[in-house]
Amino acid sequence: MIEPFDDAYYMKKALQEAEAAYEKGEVPIGAVIVIQGRVIARAHNLTEQLNDVTAHAEMQAITAAANFLGGKYLQNCTLYATLEPCQMCAGALYWSQISKIVYAAKDPQRGCGVMGTKLHPKTEMVGGLMENEASDLLKRFFNERRKNK
Numbered sequence: 001m002i003e004p005f006d007d008a009y010y011m012k013k014a015l016q017e018a019e020a021a022y023e024k025g026e027v028p029i030g031a032v033i034v035i036q037g038r039v040i041a042r043a044h045n046l047t048e049q050l051n052d053v054t055a056h057a058e059m060q061a062i063t064a065a066a067n068f069l070g071g072k073y074l075q076n077c078t079l080y081a082t083l084e085p086c087q088m089c090a091g092a093l094y095w096s097q098i099s100k101i102v103y104a105a106k107d108p109q110r111g112c113g114v115m116g117t118k119l120h121p122k123t124e125m126v127g128g129l130m131e132n133e134a135s136d137l138l139k140r141f142f143n144e145r146r147k148n149k
């Protein structure tokens with residue numbers, strides 16, 4: 001099957017979500033979920049607004065995609081996230097049986113890789129796509145937050 005757009009196209013959408021989080025004073029992380037070339041969920045981190053540590057972009061994207069599909073499994077779906085998923089999100093993605101995860105920046109402290117979180121055997125994961133854009137936004141956010149303290 002020919003995809004109408006490439007991975008970078010969808011990662012840009014995830015980055016737009018991260019920028020929306022940035023504007024709200026949230027840690028700027030965004031995610032979108034795509035099936036057969038179609039974006040079915042877009043979300044960004046809302047842990048401050050919702051006062052909820054589970055309000056990561058990926059968690060909300062999983063819920064929105066399942067609602068859209070009318071089923072809990074995300075087979076044939078790809079998640080694009082601007083940061084490597086943490087162990088909570090990787091755990092949720094495990095249960096979703098999602099086909100593919102593409103992330104931008106690596107999280108060397110709290111990413112699922114360093115935490116040793118297992119993905120579902122059906123899930124393929126690739127990282128590093130547009131990682132400079134994603135990590136620049138995060139750096140800008142944390143630099144500003146430090147200045148304002």
Ligand SMILES: [Zn+2]
Pocket residue numbers: 056058085086087088089090
């Ligand atoms: Zn997470």
